[in-house]
Structure formats: structure tokens, C-alpha cells
Amino acid sequence: MRRxxxxxxxxxxxxxxxxxxxxxxxxxxxDSLTVAPTEDATLSRMTLTTxxxxxxxxxxxxxxxxxxxxxxxxxxxxGLHIERELMLVKVKASGDARAEVKRVVDIFRGQIIxxxxxxxxxxxxxxxxxxxxFIEALGxxxxxxxxxxxxxxxxxxxxxxxx
Amino acid sequence: xxxxxxxxxxxxALRDSGVRYLWGYxxxxxxxxxxxxxxxxxxxxxxxxxxxxxxxxxxxxxRATGEVGAVxxxxxxxxxxAITGIATAYMDSIPLVVISGQVPQEKIGGDAFQETDxxxxxxxxxxxxxxxxxxxxxAETIAxxxxxxxxxxxxxxxxxxxxxxxxxxxxVPYRYPDKIRIRSYxxxxxxxxxxxRRAVKVLLEARRPVIYAGGGIILGNAAxxxxxxxxxxxxPVTNTLMxxxxxxxxxxxxxxxxxxxxxxxxxxxxxxxxxxxAVGVRFDDRVTNTPDRFCPGAQIIHIDVDPxxxxxxxxxxxxxxxxxxxxxxxxxxxxxxxxxxxxxAALAEWWQQIDEWRRRHGLYTAPRHEPSVGTLxxxxxxxxxxxxxxAGKAYITSDVGQHQMFxxxxxxxxxxxxxxxxxxxxxxxYGLPAAMGVQMAxxxxxxxxxxxxGSIQMCIQELSxxxxxxxxxxxxxxxxxxxxxxxxxxxxxxxxxxxxxxxxDSLPDFVKLAEAYGHVGLRVEHIDELEDKLRECFSYKDRxxxxxxxxxxxxxxxxxxxxxxxxRDLWLSKTERT
Ligand SMILES: Cc1ncc(C[n+]2csc(CCOP(=O)(O)OP(=O)(O)O)c2C)c(N)n1
Ligand SMILES: [Mg+2]
Numbered sequence: 001m002r003r004x005x006x007x008x009x010x011x012x013x014x015x016x017x018x019x020x021x022x023x024x025x026x027x028x029x030x031d032s033l034t035v036a037p038t039e040d041a042t043l044s045r046m047t048l049t050t051x052x053x054x055x056x057x058x059x060x061x062x063x064x065x066x067x068x069x070x071x072x073x074x075x076x077x078x079g080l081h082i083e084r085e086l087m088l089v090k091v092k093a094s095g096d097a098r099a100e101v102k103r104v105v106d107i108f109r110g111q112i113i114x115x116x117x118x119x120x121x122x123x124x125x126x127x128x129x130x131x132x133x134f135i136e137a138l139g140x141x142x143x144x145x146x147x148x149x150x151x152x153x154x155x156x157x158x159x160x161x162x163x
Numbered sequence: 164x165x166x167x168x169x170x171x172x173x174x175x176a177l178r179d180s181g182v183r184y185l186w187g188y189x190x191x192x193x194x195x196x197x198x199x200x201x202x203x204x205x206x207x208x209x210x211x212x213x214x215x216x217x218x219x220x221x222x223x224x225x226r227a228t229g230e231v232g233a234v235x236x237x238x239x240x241x242x243x244x245a246i247t248g249i250a251t252a253y254m255d256s257i258p259l260v261v262i263s264g265q266v267p268q269e270k271i272g273g274d275a276f277q278e279t280d281x282x283x284x285x286x287x288x289x290x291x292x293x294x295x296x297x298x299x300x301x302a303e304t305i306a307x308x309x310x311x312x313x314x315x316x317x318x319x320x321x322x323x324x325x326x327x328x329x330x331x332x333x334x335v336p337y338r339y340p341d342k343i344r345i346r347s348y349x350x351x352x353x354x355x356x357x358x359x360r361r362a363v364k365v366l367l368e369a370r371r372p373v374i375y376a377g378g379g380i381i382l383g384n385a386a387x388x389x390x391x392x393x394x395x396x397x398x399p400v401t402n403t404l405m406x407x408x409x410x411x412x413x414x415x416x417x418x419x420x421x422x423x424x425x426x427x428x429x430x431x432x433x434x435x436x437x438x439x440x441a442v443g444v445r446f447d448d449r450v451t452n453t454p455d456r457f458c459p460g461a462q463i464i465h466i467d468v469d470p471x472x473x474x475x476x477x478x479x480x481x482x483x484x485x486x487x488x489x490x491x492x493x494x495x496x497x498x499x500x501x502x503x504x505x506x507x508a509a510l511a512e513w514w515q516q517i518d519e520w521r522r523r524h525g526l527y528t529a530p531r532h533e534p535s536v537g538t539l540x541x542x543x544x545x546x547x548x549x550x551x552x553x554a555g556k557a558y559i560t561s562d563v564g565q566h567q568m569f570x571x572x573x574x575x576x577x578x579x580x581x582x583x584x585x586x587x588x589x590x591x592x593y594g595l596p597a598a599m600g601v602q603m604a605x606x607x608x609x610x611x612x613x614x615x616x617g618s619i620q621m622c623i624q625e626l627s628x629x630x631x632x633x634x635x636x637x638x639x640x641x642x643x644x645x646x647x648x649x650x651x652x653x654x655x656x657x658x659x660x661x662x663x664x665x666x667x668d669s670l671p672d673f674v675k676l677a678e679a680y681g682h683v684g685l686r687v688e689h690i691d692e693l694e695d696k697l698r699e700c701f702s703y704k705d706r707x708x709x710x711x712x713x714x715x716x717x718x719x720x721x722x723x724x725x726x727x728x729x730x731r732d733l734w735l736s737k738t739e740r741t
Contacts, residue, residue: 010347013294014282025287055474062471068291068311071347163346 002031003057004083004153006161007046007064008072011037015069019046022067028052028060032085032150043071043163047083047152071163080156086149087124087131092142094118101141108134119144164336169298170195170329171202172337173262176305178205179339180260182233184224184603185209186217188244190237191277192264195329197235209603209632212624214241216596218248219622222257223560223600226583229384231258231312232600238264239277242323243284247590249319250288254587255405256382258317260308261285267327268296281323290318295328298335310343315350316469317382350468354485354493362440362464362481363497369438370509372398373429375421375450378405378586379443379467379487386410386579388491389442395498397510399517401429403444404571405586412575413555418517419526422450423724424568427524427733427741430722432517433458434731441465443487446476447587456729466490524722524735526572531721531736535690542566542641542714545693546573546613549639552697557609557637558601560584562594562618564648566641568720570613592621598636599629609701611637616670616711617646626680629707637700638709640673643716651719655734677709687712 009015016035023030028050035046052060057075064073076083093101094117105112105122108130114121124134128151135143155161167175173196177185185208189197200208211217214236221232232252236245242263252259266275282292291311293304301324308320366372380389380402386409393400393416400410401421410417419426421433433439439461444450451457457477465472465479466487473482483490498504522528535541546569549557559574560583561567567584576582583601585593594612602610612619619640629636646664653661674684683706687696693712700708725732725740733741 014286014292017283018286021286059471059475066469066471068345068348 001051001053002077003050003052004076004081004151005048005050005060005064006074006076006153007048007070008038008161008163009044009046009067010069010071011042011044012069015044016046018067018069019064022063026059026063028056034150034152040163045161047150049151072161074155074161076153076155081153082156083127083151083153084125085128085131085151087134088147089122089124089135089138089143090145091120091122091138092118092144093120097141101138104134104137108137110134164338166334167337168195168199168329168331168334169295169301169324170199170331172298172301172335173305173324173329174199174203174206175337176302176339177233179302180305180309181230182206185233185235186211186221186224186600187235188214188217188237188241190241190264192238192266192326193235193241194264195326195331196262196264196324198331199329208235209628211596211628213622214244215247215592216622216625216628218245218259218261219251219590219593219596220600220603220625221259222248222252223583223597224604225252225257225259225600226597227558227580227601227604229580231260231309234259234261236261236263237277238266238281239279242279242281246284246288247592249285249321251585251588251590251593252319253288253290255378255585256317257319258312259319260305260312260322261319262322262324265294265323265325268325269327271325281321285321288319289321292321292323294323294325296325298328298330298333301328302337302339306340307343307345311345311348315348316472351484352486352489354466354483354490356493358481358483359490359493359497362483363494363501365438365462365464365481366396366440366494367498367501367503367505369398369505371436371513372396372438372440372505373432373436374398374400374440374442375403375433375444376400376406376409376442377403377444380406380409381579383443383468383487384579385443385487385491388488388495392491392495395495396505398440399432399514401425401433403447403450403586404584406443407571408576408579408581411577413577418521420571421730422447423452424572424720424722426526426572427722427735428517428520430724430730430733431520434729436461439463441479442491443467445472448476451477452724452730452732453727456727458730532718538689538713540687540690540693540712540714542569542643542718543573544690545639545641545712545714546570548693548697549611549613550574552694552701553609553611557611558583558605560594560598560601560610560612562612562614563589563591564615564618564646565643565651565718565720566613566615566618566647569641574613591618594618595622595636595638596625599625599632599634602634602636603632609637611639613639613641615647616640616642616644616673623676626677626682626707630681633705635703635705635707638707640709640711641714642673642711643714643718644670645716647716647718648720654719673709673711677707680707682707682709684708685710
């Protein structure tokens with residue numbers, strides 16, 4: 001099953017490679033990974049998605065905890081949470097297709113953020129499935145490039161992952 | 164506050180971390196540190212002949228004393244040579260701090276002379292690692308490295324120091340921290356009392372219990388607690404290869420080592436157990452045989468300081484995270500307070516069964532090998548003679564192969580920190596340098612390395628360092644003229660096709676070799692001279708003695724797990740299986 005792990009780790013050189021190395025070393029798979037510093041500059045926040053059964057996710061969580069740089073780990077999929085992914089898509093857009101693409105973008109509440117003579121760059125945020133659906137909906141339109149950020153996630157309500 | 168350079172601060176911080184011996188080898192990137200070392204007397208440096216030897220020796224010292232072993236090497240080849248020793252320590256959870264020199268920071272990433280990304284290369288085999296970027300951070304980082312290496316589940320920590328950080332002309336105030344706090348690292352010590360209560364209830368209801376205890380007992384200084392608990396409950400105890408000495412090997416309640424080459428009685432008792440108390444173990448594949456056939460009827464209580472060890476290979480019914488000594492103390496106390504004991508009739512029946520297994524196929528009661536005759540010396544008899552001659556009191560290190568298993572089976576270790584081997588990584592070459600570390604820890608004691616002619620040649624250069632540092636270790640070479648353990652597998656699984664396990668008359672004359680290094684060399688070719696020669700060996704108190712014993716080249720180690728299979732599926736000899 002798909003899991004989203006949220007990890008708070010020391011913003012130290014090498015910390016990221018330890019996490020990534022752990023996954024390859026122990027044979028766990030990572031589907032996506034995002035990481036950036038938090039409001040506290042000494043900490044980074046990482047969101048990681050993986051396809052794992054309960055047993056494996058428990059092992060992953062324990063192994064992550066064991067890394068000295070890791071401060072906290074939560075499995076967001078255990079509770080109510082929000083997840084978002086950002087996508088930038090460059091499509092071919094000329095002639096009639098320009099209006100058609102614009103219409104699909106509006107339906108998905110995306111934005112065209114760059115307009116070229118024969119291309120658009122579209123920005124879209126949402127859950128990963130919505131981004132997949134958008135690509136699908138583009139249909140015949142020629143997609144030149146897709147850049148996805150990977151999932152970021154946060155718990156709903158007042159609970160927060162803090163050091 | 165005193166002003167010190169980064170190089171001086173490195174040595175001072177080692178001293179302030181409690182280091183007395185620093186095992187190492189110099190080179191360019193470490194020269195500022197070596198110069199600082201020269202100008203002080205607190206930390207004694209032991210110059211080895213290879214960085215692998217340095218890490219194994221520090222590891223042996225750490226295992227013998229319970230302190231953190233310290234190593235200093237240079238960048239590039241110095242650092243990579245240390246890798247095998249670091250991996251060995253990592254697999255066996257041995258506390259080490261390995262300081263590696265690094266090229267100056269402005270050269271990092273430029274493929275400079277002797278540049279290796281030591282942090283990257285060592286990443287999967289360290290508990291943690293640091294690169295120090297400023298002289299101001301030296302003391303604090305080294306203090307942290309020692310704290311991490313020794314606390315929780317111990318392990319090796321690498322500290323990589325670029326040469327510019329140790330610049331003798333840049334001095335900074337030196338202050339060693341009184342207390343280390345790392346917010347993301349708080350190893351647990353006390354176990355959960357509720358879980359311990361649940362475990363005690365299960366132990367008191369057990370009818371066919373076994374205590375399965377490993378290296379964690381030794382690392383966690385819990386041998387005393389283990390013995391008290393086993394006596395309190397009258398339970399049989401088996402030790403892993405790493406746990407030998409954690410319970411007295413000559414005690415009646417000890418059923419021997421378990422696992423691939425464990426005793427028939429230990430493996431069979433495990434298989435039939437209804438309750439297994441696993442302490443400081445990790446359910447290694449060399450213990451469990453095929454995991455889904457492991458101990459089918461048993462409830463498993465698992466105590467370990469490392470949560471990630473629990474339910475990693477075999478699911479635990481009652482997990483208890485905590486330091487072995489603290490958890491066992493609390494168990495003993497709860498049992499005492501409850502004033503209860505397990506059903507004596509059930510236990511008597513269980514013991515009767517175990518004794519019957521022992522009589523039938525026990526290593527010590529029903530020998531697994533033919534007797535030695537004339538020039539056909541059985542390696543098992545060589546270890547038994549060693550046990551007798553040293554009255555079971557020597558510190559024994561070993562390498563990897565048949566000789567290692569014979570040493571583990573036939574030398575009965577009554578004390579923790581008496582037996583040293585590379586159980587996890589299985590590193591040939593470990594034995595001699597480790598023995599040097601043990602000898603440094605126990606000057607004047609009998610320290611012997613039980614090895615094979617294959618393994619000893621992997622770190623034989625350290626015979627020279629033994630002379631220099633007056634470490635009179637004894638080398639007991641069970642010379643079977645082959646990579647015996649590989650040969651055994653080739654006999655059993657590859658139709659005796661001996662691929663690359665013979666030396667074709669190229670072995671050195673070990674007696675002459677020992678003499679070339681200034682040591683005593685003895686050769687044993689006949690069973691009648693075995694004990695006398697061993698006695699002679701240990702009569703040389705201040706000399707290294709190399710005893711080259713010509714043993715039967717066709718011997719196999721038994722029992723041996725049949726795999727795939729359960730723990731009770733064993734080869735008992737070349738022709739007999741359970
Ligand atoms: C560094 C290393 N290389 C290879 C092996 C694989 N190996 C395990 S046992 C063994 C043979 C050891 O021969 P020897 O030291 O003579 O011991 P014996 O089995 O003959 O007693 C080998 C090659 C190993 N454990 N370590
Ligand atoms: Mg051999």
C-alpha cells in the first residue's frame with residue numbers, strides 16, 4: 001500500500017544521503033522524495049512516498065529513527081492529512097489547440113505561467129491522482145516536458161511534527 | 164582557556180575521551196595530527212603494519228575492555244584500508260572511533276592526491292560519521308563521536324578531518340564539553356515495565372523454555388544478570404557465536420552454541436521450545452536456518468536495545484526495547500517479588516529430554532569425530548588440548564573458517580570478553596590484530612589466536628608490530644593445507660570439485676617465518692607431541708609463539724544445518740543426519 005512518511009531531520013551535510021542510502025541499502029523502494037529546510041534553519045523536512053506493506057513500513061520507520069540525524073518520523077497515512085504535489089507541464093500550443101488547452105487548464109484550476117509563440121507552461125497543484133488525470137485529459141495535445149515535485153504532506157488539525 | 168591547533172585539539176580530545184591507545188598509520192593528510200601526537204605523552208600510538216590491522220586491533224581492545232577503540236589513519240588508501248575493519252566492527256556492534264585525515268577543504272571534490280570520499284565510502288557501515296570543517300569544532304565533534312560510538316547499540320563512528328582544519332598555525336581556545344546532548348539521539352535504557360510483566364508471566368508458565376542469548380549480553384555487561392535469571396528459573400541457556408562466555412560454558416545449564424554449527428541439543432531444544440527468551444540477539448540467518456520454519460511452537464520474548472532488531476527477521480510476540488542489564492534486573496526482581504517459579508515437574512521433564520539429546524549426540528559426550536592417531540591430528544583435539552593446557556582461562560581470538568567453529572565448539576568460555584571473533588562480517592584476518600588489542604588490554608594474560616593457514620596470511624604482517632609493541636600473543640594455526648570451510652562446502656554441495664582452495668605447495672614454512680620476525684616457531688605433526696608443544700608455547704611468557712599444527716585435511720565441522728530447513732535439521736557427520 002502507498003505510504004507517506006514525514007521526516008524531520010537535522011539540516012546537516014550528509015543527512016539526506018544517509019536517508020537515501022538507507023533505502024537502497026535495505027532494499028526499500030522510494031516513489032518520491034521532497035526535502036527542504038523548515039522555518040527552523042537547523043531542521044529539514046522531508047516527505048517520502050513508498051509502496052510498502054505494514055511490516056516493511058514498520059521496519060523502514062525503525063531504521064529511519066536509528067539514523068542519528070533523524071529527529072522525528074510519522075506515517076501520515078495513519079491519520080487525517082493533506083498531500084499536495086506541484087507539476088509544471090510544457091505543451092505544444094498553436095492554432096486551435098491554444099484555446100483547447102486553456103479550457104482543460106481552467107477545468108483543473110491550473111495556471112498558464114509562460115506563454116510562448118507555440119507553447120505554454122502550465123502549473124498545477126493537487127493530489128498526485130489529479131495531476132495524473134490532467135495529463136490524461138490533455139489527450140491529443142503534445143506534451144513536451146513534465147516536471148513533478150513529488151508529494152509534500154502535512155497532518156490536519158492542530159497536531160504538528162516538531163522537534 | 165588554552166589555545167590549541169586543530170591537530171593538537173584532536174589528540175587532546177582523544178585523551179579527554181578516555182583514549183589510552185591509538186592504533187594507526189601515518190600519511191600526508193594526517194601529518195599535522197601526527198606531529199601533535201609526537202609532542203605529548205598521554206595518548207600512546209601503536210604503529211601497525213596495515214590500517215586493517217589497526218582497526219581490528221582497536222576492535223579487539225574495545226571488545227576486551229568495553230571501552231571505545233580509537234584509530235587514526237590518513238586519507239585515500241589509509242582510509243580505504245580501514246574499511247574492512249570498520250565493517251567488521253559495524254556488523255558486531257563494536258564501539259570504535261576512526262579518525263581519518265582528508266585532503267584540505269579547498270581541494271575536496273577535485274580528485275586531489277589521496278582523496279577518497281571517506282564519508283561516502285563508509286556510510287553504510289558506520290553508526291554515524293562527521294566531517295569537521297573548523298578547528299573550533301574539533302573537541303565537540305570528537306566528544307560526540309565517542310558518545311555515539313559507546314551508547315545505545317554501540318558501533319563505529321568515522322571522523323573525517325581535512326588537513327587545513329588541523330593547521331598548526333591556527334590556534335583556537337580548547338574546551339572539551341562536560342555533557343553531550345544530541346536532540347535526535349536518545350537511546351533507551353530501561354525497558355517498559357508492563358512489557359516485562361507480560362514476559363515474566365509467560366516465563367513462569369513455560370514448560371519447555373530456552374534462553375537464547377547473544378552478543379548483546381556481552382556488549383551490555385549483562386552476563387551476571389543472565390546467569391542469575393537462568394539459575395532463578397532453572398532454564399537451559401544457549402549462546403550465539405557472538406554470545407559465547409555470556410553464560411558459563413562449563414555450566415550444566417549451558418546447552419552449547421546454537422545455529423549452523425551449534426550443538427544438537429541446543430538446536431533441537433530451540434526447535435521444540437514453547438517459550439524462547441531472546442536476549443541481545445538478532446535472529447541472524449546463521450542461527451535461524453529457514454526463518455518460516457524457525458521454532459514453530461514458541462512464543463518469543465525479545466529483549467534488545469535496538470528497536471530495529473526486533474521483529475526484523477522473526478516476529479516477536481513480546482518485544483522489550485531496553486538495555487539487557489536493566490531489563491534482566493527488572494525481570495529478576497519481578498520474579499522474586501511474585502515469589503513464583505515455573506512448574507518444577509514440567510521443567511524436570513524438559514531437562515530429562517535435553518539430557519537425553521545430550522547423551523545421544525552431544526559434542527562433549529558423543530564426539531562428532533574419530534580419535535586422532537599418530538600424524539592424523541584432528542583439529543577438534545587440538546582445540547581440546549588448548550583448552551586443557553590453558554585450563555580454560557586464556558583469551559581466545561579467532562579468524563574465519565573451520566578452525567573458528569572448532570574453537571567455538573570445543574573451548575568452553577566461562578567469562579564474557581574471553582572470546583573474540585568476527586561473527587557478523589566473517590572477516591578472515593581478524594584474529595591476529597584482534598589478539599594484539601586483547602593483549603594490550605590484559606598485559607601478562609595468555610592470549611591465543613586460533614587460526615588457519617588461510618586466514619593468518621591475511622594480516623600476517625602484524626607479526627612485526629607484535630615485536631615492536633611487545634605483544635606476546637600465541638598463534639595456534641590449525642593447518643589443514645586448504646581453505647577448509649570452502650572445501651567442506653565444495654564437498655557437500657559441489658561434488659568435491661575443489662575450485663581454488665589449495666595452495667599447491669606454496670605455503671610458507673611458518674616456523675621459519677615466525678623466526679624471521681624474531682618469534683618462536685613450533686611445529687606439531689604427531690598427536691603425542693601436541694600437548695607438550697602447547698605447554699611449551701605458553702611457557703614463553705614474553706615471546707610471540709607461532710604453533711603450526713598439521714591437522715587432518717579432510718575433517719568437516721559438524722553438526723551443520725541442512726538448509727533449507729528448520730533448526731533441528733542437522734548433519735551430524737559426513738553420513739548421518741537427523
Ligand atoms: C576476507 C575473506 N575472504 C573470503 C572469505 C570466505 N571464506 C570463509 S572461510 C574461508 C577459508 C578459510 O581458510 P582457513 O583460514 O585456512 O581456515 P579453515 O577453514 O581451513 O580452518 C574462506 C575463504 C572470508 N570469510 N573472508
Ligand atoms: Mg585451512
